[in-house]
Amino acid sequence: MTTVAKPLYRKRVGYQAALLGGFATLAAALLIVGNDSTHEAIAERQAEDLLASLAQVIPDKLHDNDLLANAIRVDGSDGRPLTIYRAMKDQHITGFAWRTAAQGYAGAIDLLLGIDASGQLLGVRVLAHAETPGLGDKIEVEKSTWITGFNGRSLRNTPDTEWHVKKDGGRFDQFSGATITPRGVVKAVHEGLVFFRAHRDELAVMNEADS
Amino acid sequence: MSNDYKAIVRDGLWDSNIVFSQSLALCPLLAVTGTATNGLGMGLATTLVLVLSGLVVALFRDITSPEVRIPVFVLIIATIVTLVDMSMNAWLHDLHKVLGLFIPLIVTNCAILGRAESFASKNSPLPAMTDGLMTGLGFTLALVVLGACREVLGSGTLFANAALLLGNSFSFMELVLIPDYRGFLLAILPPGGFLMLGFLLAGKRLLDRQLAIRQQAAQQAGAAAGTA
Numbered sequence: 001m002t003t004v005a006k007p008l009y010r011k012r013v014g015y016q017a018a019l020l021g022g023f024a025t026l027a028a029a030l031l032i033v034g035n036d037s038t039h040e041a042i043a044e045r046q047a048e049d050l051l052a053s054l055a056q057v058i059p060d061k062l063h064d065n066d067l068l069a070n071a072i073r074v075d076g077s078d079g080r081p082l083t084i085y086r087a088m089k090d091q092h093i094t095g096f097a098w099r100t101a102a103q104g105y106a107g108a109i110d111l112l113l114g115i116d117a118s119g120q121l122l123g124v125r126v127l128a129h130a131e132t133p134g135l136g137d138k139i140e141v142e143k144s145t146w147i148t149g150f151n152g153r154s155l156r157n158t159p160d161t162e163w164h165v166k167k168d169g170g171r172f173d174q175f176s177g178a179t180i181t182p183r184g185v186v187k188a189v190h191e192g193l194v195f196f197r198a199h200r201d202e203l204a205v206m207n208e209a210d211s
Numbered sequence: 212m213s214n215d216y217k218a219i220v221r222d223g224l225w226d227s228n229i230v231f232s233q234s235l236a237l238c239p240l241l242a243v244t245g246t247a248t249n250g251l252g253m254g255l256a257t258t259l260v261l262v263l264s265g266l267v268v269a270l271f272r273d274i275t276s277p278e279v280r281i282p283v284f285v286l287i288i289a290t291i292v293t294l295v296d297m298s299m300n301a302w303l304h305d306l307h308k309v310l311g312l313f314i315p316l317i318v319t320n321c322a323i324l325g326r327a328e329s330f331a332s333k334n335s336p337l338p339a340m341t342d343g344l345m346t347g348l349g350f351t352l353a354l355v356v357l358g359a360c361r362e363v364l365g366s367g368t369l370f371a372n373a374a375l376l377l378g379n380s381f382s383f384m385e386l387v388l389i390p391d392y393r394g395f396l397l398a399i400l401p402p403g404g405f406l407m408l409g410f411l412l413a414g415k416r417l418l419d420r421q422l423a424i425r426q427q428a429a430q431q432a433g434a435a436a437g438t439a
Binding site for chain 1: 245274275276278279282283286287289290293294297298300301302304308365394396399400
């Protein structure tokens with residue numbers, strides 16, 4: 001602060017309160033304006049991101065609808081609401097996609113599952129994770145082809161007992177130095193398929209909005 | 212006046228470099244410097260916040276009373292960071308995807324409050340903004356150097372994904388220095404960041420000492436020449 005003598009009124013509590021209040025009001029006003037002018041653009045960008053991820057697990061040739069518009073909400077296996085994106089072609093449901101979470105070595109791994117109408121996996125992708133770089137991050141499709149090993153798997157061609165990593169007597173590879181990560185992903189994908197088997201009829205119901 | 216600005220530039224970039232000399236702002240520093248590109252992005256975002264907060268704090272320096280200055284500064288900085296975060300999310304979305312996690316961390320960067328308190332609140336807007344810019348660039352320098360060292364050692368690349376940050380015309384910056392490198396995990400993990408920072412701090416001190424010795428020698432030589 002400068003050494004020039006300040007007017008006395010600045011020492012009063014009222015001035016301090018008004019100053020702080022004034023800045024708080026100004027900050028709030030600025031944030032309202034900022035939020036107002038960006039929230040539409042942000043929502044658009046997020047929808048684009050979601051569509052881009054969905055396109056990786058539901059091939060374009062499987063649907064002619066807007067995946068975001070034909071989503072339904074159901075109760076997930078953990079009781080929390082789950083948004084299921086449904087692919088349709090010629091008024092028939094051809095596939096489903098939803099987000100799920102696996103328990104990894106360093107917290108939750110966000111996954112996106114894509115399943116066709118017969119219950120066969122179209123693809124699995126990792127949306128976000130905090131696994132160890134160089135070890136657990138081989139679950140990313142950019143780093144390794146491991147995650148594409150789920151393509152075409154279903155509960156029919158891979159029995160429940162084989163949904164484990166090889167170390168645990170299952171069908172899926174683990175990574176050298178990182179077993180917990182693939183184990184968690186395999187478990188989450190399997191749970192997703194089991195959930196789909198239990199709720200398939202409920203998910204395939206067409207709404208009026210779908211036609 | 213020009214001497215003042217020279218001092219501001221020198222202090223911000225080197226003599227009082229926020230990382231190398233004051234060892235401040237280590238939380239964002241160690242969190243983002245896995246690659247040089249992330250360091251660059253975080254540095255530029257921080258620089259923007261420093262310049263803006265310097266300007267605003269300097270503008271209001273005469274009406275801010277010493278008793279409530281800290282909450283006022285915190286409010287100003289938090290507002291600016293939030294606005295930068297929202298604008299980047301809306302208009303620089305790809306960059307935000309890379310740095311999004313770290314932008315709110317800028318609020319916790321003690322260097323910004325430090326500059327507001329020790330410089331911007333005592334100076335007029337122009338020097339305050341210059342100080343913000345130079346401190347920010349000094350911070351960016353530290354982030355990029357540390358990021359580059361860790362990236363080369365850890366992954367064998369330099370400026371990976373720079374095109375994502377700066378646009379496709381900058382893809383020439385993305386270098387693979389060591390092809391088929393298996394990676395050195397420690398350098399990418401946080402402990403490696405601490406180790407690398409230690410080496411860089413030691414390096415800077417060594418360099419400063421060498422410079423001081425040389426300057427002293429030159430002075431003595433000059434003095435000797437003067438008396439002769």
